[in-house]
Amino acid sequence: MLKTNICGVEFQNPLMLAAGIMGSNASSMNWILKSGAGGVVSKSFSLNPHPGYVNPTTVAVEGGIINAIGLSNPGVENFKEELKKIEREDNVVIASIYGATPDEFSKLVEEVQEYVDMIELNISCPHAMDGYGASIGQSCDLSHTIVSASADASDVPIIAKLTPNVTDITEIAKTCEDAGADCLSLINTLGPGMKINIDVAKPVLSNKFGGMSGRAIKPIAVRNVYSVYEAVDIPLIGVGGIYTFEDVVEFIFAGARAVQIGTAIMDEGVDVFAKINEGLEKFMAEKGYNSIDEMVGIAHD
Amino acid sequence: MLKTNICGVEFQNPLMLAAGIMGSNASSMNWILKSGAGGVVSKSFSLNPHPGYVNPTTVAVEGGIINAIGLSNPGVENFKEELKKIEREDNVVIASIYGATPDEFSKLVEEVQEYVDMIELNISCPHAMDGYGASIGQSCDLSHTIVSASADASDVPIIAKLTPNVTDITEIAKTCEDAGADCLSLINTLGPGMKINIDVAKPVLSNKFGGMSGRAIKPIAVRNVYSVYEAVDIPLIGVGGIYTFEDVVEFIFAGARAVQIGTAIMDEGVDVFAKINEGLEKFMAEKGYNSIDEMVGIAHD
């Protein structure tokens, strides 16, 4: 009943782990899969190891957190070893990759595609170093170049992950579709935002700004999914502030075929996947929905 | 101690009512002033009466509300009668105006400037009709045209109110400064966002989307103020999710010379102004700040 299909990839249920949350090694991703997720997206990684920003890299704000972890990762060589150890049977494994140039992206695609079912392009991290993350996803030109290079290099479906921090997300979405993205995921963290500690008159995060995630960003994520659904024909994955099955339903009704869950793990633990699946199944039974498919995008009617 | 000065206009304290919250007539604005605000910004009005969107026009979300009131207003002729009745002595009265063309803006400026101390241009409402609100403030060209026309027509300081829903707010901020804005206020509502009711699979707002306000948007508002402070030389007014004196201090440290308060009135009532002033004064005394001036922008050091 909970099965969903994206670009021919079959998910046991529409829930997956969002990039950068706990997905730093095979062990934690296997744990998430055992806990009920239909798929996992890895922490975003790059060609070379990267330590990320100095702490503080996270701070709580009303309705969520802001973070500027800074895309720390052990580099593709090390990460490949992790990917190999993920339980792929019945589970969908997605590598999230980042870089600054088309070359870096296509190299990463080539390196990892045999170990994963899909590849997500992080062109949307709002606190990445200049030239990385949202610097790409905030420009149609750069998005086109990076998505094309990645799609050309890839045998597995390519997901472009979008930033909400643009004047018009549908423009970027259409560009990515044109460039060959098979799927879009949205949204990456919002803002970015800032928390200033007033006792010391300093921004808390060492990077000053950080992307906002958690419950508070859900309305904006839902609206972005809704808008992009009307703009493109490729499938969408919703992400942003999902804590409950009700949240998942909102995203599906807005047009998502699956969702990713991140910050909720902080508050609800890894049990959140099983809890949501249970609630979702009950909801569908009660309302008479037979499949996720039937539910996708019906808030547009 | 709480006095602040913006473009030569003296405020008894740095708190004012944000546009569109309760500011629909002279009576409510006088009440806000009596309750402790140093100034009031009127509901945004246009040349002709406008009924706004059909209800539902507001709905609660985590950390705030989303609204698409739709800029309802009784038109400048009626609104002038209200402006005349506001207690201006010792209080700062600001008219918020909106339109689609430079002509509409300059006419509005001419109509109302004798009754107010400053004029705020709403070029940032994220759910306005096409051509209005954020359609202007999301384009450097349109922002320049509208701000220039308004500044040219005006004898009182012009505040351009900015939308956070752009790829790069500093670009728009600099454009407004170049075009002759004397001051910037930021941010208007975020997103916009959407709430879908899952029992009926429909967006709740009749306009589907609505701008998000309230506690949850504060980190993003603070970051925008912080970024724009480094980009322009004109004074800034901070707005977005302010509920407590601590919030006000955050905005001032980020670079605001005054702040506007909106959605907090829903949760805290009009007493919020007096409560914040009291807390702010105590904080300043404890930390040894003698004036708002001393505090502006010090999180940049």
Added chain:
Amino acid sequence: MINEPKIVEITEIIEETPTIKTFKFNWDFEKLGRPNPGEFLMIWNFNNEKPMSISQINDNELAITVKNIGEFTSQLHDLEVGSQIGVRGSYGHGFDNSFKGKRIIAIGGGVGMAPVNAIASYLAKDNDVSVISAAQTKDELLFLDSLKDIGVNVYPCTDDGSFGFEGFATNCLEDLLEDATYDYAFVCGPEIMMKGIFEILEASEIPGQYSLERYMKCALGVCGQCCVDSEGWRICVEGPVFENDKINQITEFAKYRRDASGVKY
């Protein structure tokens, strides 16, 4: 209180009069809050959303009583048992319901009987409650039997004298006051009627509360649509119910109001 619409099913519809229907639905008091008489709800029929007083407060069940006067209310009248509506609230400063052992007079004109029914029912057990239920004509009289059943002294009153007292609610009140007096009054109806009642009660030194209506959008106290001259109070937060001393400060009372644009009429 809940600030996003909760979807409920209409469980019962009562055709009170040719133009007025009562709609009942379940409302989980523990989860959604237990409303007080005088508070109102925002009713969403998926085309529009408008304020309606609560006319009955039962155990985990509420009712609204709606007069068909325009597009929205006629759509509500088309609802059937089992139909869904969205409900948020309850909102507003309701009636003072703390009375015990008092002589209470409650006066409702037309569909203004909705909140009057709620407060009269609430107070009937512990007080001596009289209700003037006023309407233009016999067919439009509301809640006569149900109020009588719970021990309220009901004084029907019709403009045309087709049933009960002949004349306006004001005349009926004056009539009653010749033989009786009351400790406290509750009033809801057309503003011109409330104005007349207000003057009579003031003259008789009977304190009371009056329930007002203004155009509403947010019902949350933010949009400013419902603010009244000259204190600026919000009908959706400081109101809809006001004590008589406050009524005097509402200078627009029985004079003018504002439409959706804010234009006075």
Added chain:
Amino acid sequence: MINEPKIVEITEIIEETPTIKTFKFNWDFEKLGRPNPGEFLMIWNFNNEKPMSISQINDNELAITVKNIGEFTSQLHDLEVGSQIGVRGSYGHGFDNSFKGKRIIAIGGGVGMAPVNAIASYLAKDNDVSVISAAQTKDELLFLDSLKDIGVNVYPCTDDGSFGFEGFATNCLEDLLEDATYDYAFVCGPEIMMKGIFEILEASEIPGQYSLERYMKCALGVCGQCCVDSEGWRICVEGPVFENDKINQITEFAKYRRDASGVKY
């Protein structure tokens, strides 16, 4: 628990050893939460933010005990009484402190004595508590006097024999186990030491809890930085304290860890 740094002033600094200092500060238990022994804090010195165990839990007062081993910890050692730091937490799954009337052995190696001091102090009143305080040399031994003062049996132990038992904590434990047994153990120190202790205690069938360290960023359970093989547990949430059955499942225990990039070493 508080997830944004709370600014506190250092009220007292104790120079425990040439390389280790204890810093005390006030912590309003009602507002900020009452930590349990074994939990840790994130300490922000406005340049960086790193995890530190709570070494003392007094009335509305906490202490951390810091070994100067690098840039951050040496900056902490430069703090003075009155200096400010930012503190968030407390975090983590701490020690089980529900024991009464038991024979407890707590073993701390080096600055690993910090959380051991907290749990030993907590349990001393209602249990028979013994502590092995191990260090390389006499000068580096921690908390001998303060623990004795509250009735703990303290067994100092130095690698070089400059004070107390000569040898490693493992040897000292074996020595004690010849004449005594214990109901429960608490262990914190270098992982290689904890590994040795673990094996001895397993062999003696003494259950216990072990406090681990991994590189931390968020301490909120989101960043994944501190996840350990092969169950994926987060040291900041499921840890830092683990029961012995769980230690067996942490396959990287005493083998490797990950740096800020996630590279194993």
